[in-house]
Amino acid sequence: GAVVSQHxxxxxxxxxxxxxxxxxxxxFQATTMFWYRQFPKQSLMLMxxxxxxxxxxxxxxxxxxxxxxxxxxxxxxxxTVTSAHPEDSSFYICSAPxxxxxxxxxxxxxxxxxx
Amino acid sequence: xxSVTQPDIHITVSEGASLELRCNYSYGATPYLFWYVQSxxxxxxxxxxxxxxxxxxxxxxxxxxxxxxxxxxxxxxxxSVHWSDAAEYFCAGGGTSYGKLTFGQGTILTVHP
Numbered sequence: 001g002a003v004v005s006q007h008x009x010x011x012x013x014x015x016x017x018x019x020x021x022x023x024x025x026x027x028f029q030a031t032t033m034f035w036y037r038q039f040p041k042q043s044l045m046l047m048x049x050x051x052x053x054x055x056x057x058x059x060x061x062x063x064x065x066x067x068x069x070x071x072x073x074x075x076x077x078x079x080t081v082t083s084a085h086p087e088d089s090s091f092y093i094c095s096a097p098x099x100x101x102x103x104x105x106x107x108x109x110x111x112x113x114x115x
Numbered sequence: 116x117x118s119v120t121q122p123d124i125h126i127t128v129s130e131g132a133s134l135e136l137r138c139n140y141s142y143g144a145t146p147y148l149f150w151y152v153q154s155x156x157x158x159x160x161x162x163x164x165x166x167x168x169x170x171x172x173x174x175x176x177x178x179x180x181x182x183x184x185x186x187x188x189x190x191x192x193x194x195s196v197h198w199s200d201a202a203e204y205f206c207a208g209g210g211t212s213y214g215k216l217t218f219g220q221g222t223i224l225t226v227h228p
Contacts, residue, residue: 043218046216095159108157109158
């Protein structure tokens with residue numbers, strides 16, 4: 001099946017710094033990608049829909065100025081957590097759907113720890 | 116509001132025993148339904164999906180799920196569990212086959228030898 005990668009897999013940063021997470025579709029093009037967040041022992045919650053060449057669509061309650069999303073190409077979406085705080089510590093997962101296969105593929109996730 | 120519920124947070128079974136993981140959905144129309152498995156350090160892997168048609172869906176790794184409209188359920192089953200099946204399982208629903216998903220809370224499966 002198709003592969004979606006994320007980088008980095010794990011990141012530790014100081015409070016107040018910004019962190020960029022990349023999501024790549026390795027062998028297919030994705031005009032849309034989704035970003036989810038998973039807190040410990042909780043389910044995945046959709047944060048935003050990343051759209052290639054246009055603005056991202058954020059779910060209710062997600063601060064767009066804090067979680068900047070850029071979908072600059074058909075294979076890359078980035079999520080930047082700006083001025084990160086300890087409460088932003090979480091597991092961030094992206095997914096990329098393929099309309100041709102009528103399914104979507106998930107990245108392995110990025111674990112963010114903000115000290 | 117659309118929702119997916121997994122009533123069981125943690126299930127423990129013995130290796131070789133049968134397994135059923137419960138999933139209930141609440142949608143205005145019949146959603147697309149999925150079961151994913153997440154192992155530590157791994158991404159979500161799709162086990163099976165239901166769109167329409169035959170209500171008994173076969174998936175990978177010997178899993179199957181049955182869609183029951185009358186009960187708003189989409190339970191995952193496996194007749195004989197292997198130790199390698201220990202993982203966290205997520206039921207999810209969506210309005211399309213490849214759009215954004217609403218996930219259930221997840222069920223952690225522990226397999227005893």
